[in-house]
Amino acid sequence: MRPQPSPATNPRGDAGAKEAALNRRINVAVTGKLAALRSEAYFCERAARPDFPGALTVLDRLGVGNAPLPGDRLSQPPQSRRRPKSPR
Secondary structure (H helix, E strand, C coil): CCCCCCHHHCCCCHHHHHHHHHHHHHHHHHHHHHHHHHHHHHHHHHHCCCCHHHHHHHHHCCCCCCCCCCCCCCCCCCCCCCCCCCCC
């Protein structure tokens, strides 16, 4: 994409600035749509070639059911995520 000209140097005045702003919005919308389509194509392609043994290997390395290793500790105690009750 090319940078838009500055409205200060635009000989068309205010109408040109509005046109540039609209053009910029269209460029952003088109770029966003293209990115979404590329992402969708990537995930469809990736889903078509699953690697079940590799995924199971990753899951085995998670350490579920293993005792904590020396030095495994939280730097701060976990804080409650509940909102305090508001007085009625």
